[in-house]
């Protein structure tokens with residue numbers, strides 16, 4: 449068994465907010481057994497592994513080795529290049545599987561938003577292929593880096609309109625979403641009169657009106673206050689489907705994501721599962737700093 453299991457187990461357990469005690473009860477084992485598994489001092493038998501994959505709703509391959517099933521491929525970028533005045537993306541290869549939570553990292557101007565625009569079909573690659581194994585109209589939700597809001601609408605009108613476009617409209621949906629995203633007091637405010645952080649929350653709310661197979665978030669927490677940032681990550685933790693997020697919020701990357709990719713010099717210079725990074729006793733920030741310097745981690 450590859451040694452990513454122990455960290456995979458603790459990441460999945462913390463993500464589901466299940467204590468070692470509760471997990472032990474579900475599996476009819478002692479808490480010490482769970483603790484030994486997470487420390488790498490013992491391994492569960494196959495029955496318990498199957499129960500664990502049920503509890504966390506992940507495949508055994510993913511639980512044991514962080515591997516995803518190929519038939520679960522949602523999105524693939526193959527040998528993608530894109531130039532504006534100069535080359536930005538030279539040869540980008542990226543695969544997104546069901547339930548992946550990928551943090552896309554890279555310096556300013558490295559081409560992260562360009563990748564998002566290619567995924568959305570707002571840009572076409574000069575060379576290479578972007579294959580979407582989903583219906584973009586129904587299965588894709590986005591929170592762009594620049595808010596795409598209609599400033600002349602009132603907040604509740606905007607939510608209603610976006611919900612209608614996504615065929616999710618009901619009056620209770622509007623009030624529920626306003627309450628969840630703490631925008632009730634701004635319900636009748638014109639979007640143009642919202643603060644920067646409130647606009648970001650509205651943008652997030654709109655991207656989450658409908659459950660989707662793939663959610664793409666481009667620097668979602670920039671401009672949010674601490675309370676909104678905490679709320680954001682907590683909320684996102686309960687969202688199903690695959691998520692690709694561009695973020696520099698390193699405090700959260702360790703908790704939330706399954707893998708990280710680093711875009712540098714027009715290619716995916718490094719890609720690693722969070723469980724593997726943790727199994728080497730590194731934080732994602734440490735991994736990022738090293739990979740960004742050398743760009744030579746394995747892909």
Ligand SMILES: Nc1ncnc2c1ncn2[C@@H]1O[C@H](COP(=O)(O)OP(=O)(O)OP(=O)(O)O)[C@@H](O)[C@H]1O
Pocket residue numbers: 532533536554555556557558559560561562563593
């Ligand atoms: N429509 C465009 N026309 C010309 N150049 C562009 C266009 N879009 C992006 N670029 C250029 O491509 C490069 C990558 O831009 P991109 O927005 O993808 O970077 P980024 O990684 O998202 O940066 P940031 O972290 O600042 O958001 C930049 O040099 C930018 O100036």
Ligand SMILES: [Mg+2]
Pocket residue numbers: 560561562593666
């Ligand atoms: Mg960007």
